[in-house]
Amino acid sequence: MRLLFLVCVAASAHDIITTPITWSREISRIIYTRCASCHRPGGMAFSLMTYKEARPWVVAIREEVLTRRMPPWGAVKGFGDFRNDQALTPEEMELIVNWSEGGVPEGEEKHLPKPPKFDKPPGLPKGGIVVKGDYQLGRKFTLDGIVPVAAAPMKLVAELPDGSIEPLLWLENYRPEFAHPFLLRKPLDLPAGTWIRGVPPGASIRLLQK
Numbered sequence: 364m365r366l367l368f369l370v371c372v373a374a375s376a377h378d379i380i381t382t383p384i385t386w387s388r389e390i391s392r393i394i395y396t397r398c399a400s401c402h403r404p405g406g407m408a409f410s411l412m413t414y415k416e417a418r419p420w421v422v423a424i425r426e427e428v429l430t431r432r433m434p435p436w437g438a439v440k441g442f443g444d445f446r447n448d449q450a451l452t453p454e455e456m457e458l459i460v461n462w463s464e465g466g467v468p469e470g471e472e473k474h475l476p477k478p479p480k481f482d483k484p485p486g487l488p489k490g491g492i493v494v495k496g497d498y499q500l501g502r503k504f505t506l507d508g509i510v511p512v513a514a515a516p517m518k519l520v521a522e523l524p525d526g527s528i529e530p531l532l533w534l535e536n537y538r539p540e541f542a543h544p545f546l547l548r549k550p551l552d553l554p555a556g557t558w559i560r561g562v563p564p565g566a567s568i569r570l571l572q573k
């Protein structure tokens with residue numbers, strides 16, 4: 364008897380829908396653009412492509428997104444500014460929170476977007492200067508991005524000849540299995556004589572030129 368009662372409560376709790384946000388309209392679009400490159404059949408992680416697949420993960424999805432563990436990025440936010448950062452916007456996070464707290468409604472099939480197609484990942488950009496330890500630029504260099512080569516926790520800055528310091532990249536929990544470049548939102552002009560500081564012993568990076 365008691366067991367039956369609990370089951371009924373759990374089932375009805377799921378049915379109370381208190382949000383207009385649905386999987387079909389809003390959430391699938393977020394997952395398709397931010398998550399499905401890895402979370403799909405044949406991807407590197409379990410699929411989140413359908414409501415059925417995503418529904419059991421809703422609590423974890425919320426947790427991973429709010430703590431910014433997913434999508435994996437590997438650098439401290441706010442130190443440097445990157446155009447390929449896949450982090451969710453505050454508005455997208457709010458949609459996920461409201462959806463998960465509002466009964467996790469599926470919505471109507473007709474609102475579902477087309478599932479995305481995935482080309483081969485572009486791979487890491489080639490070329491650039493390999494930097495190990497502190498490094499002084501012998502000529503003017505327009506920095507377009509940074510590729511971790513032998514990654515380790517590091518806080519990279521550029522020290523310009525006029526003494527000013529530019530934050531570049533603060534790597535933390537970067538996972539080589541999710542290797543990706545950090546592409547600057549705006550290319551940065553570094554005069555000859557600029558020091559790149561912060562690559563610890565044993566680690567290396569590549570500076571990409573614009």
Ligand code: HEC
Binds near residue numbers: 397402407423435541
């Ligand atoms: C670059 C690939 C990649 C992207 C993009 C990505 N994930 Fe993941 N995710 C993984 C892998 C791989 C795992 C398996 C556990 C691990 O290695 O961290 C995982 C694990 C998870 C888990 C399970 C965590 C747990 O409780 O163990 C959740 C939930 C999750 N991802 C949600 C998301 C969401 C939501 C997004 C998009 C906002 C996303 N992921 C984007 C690769 C990715």
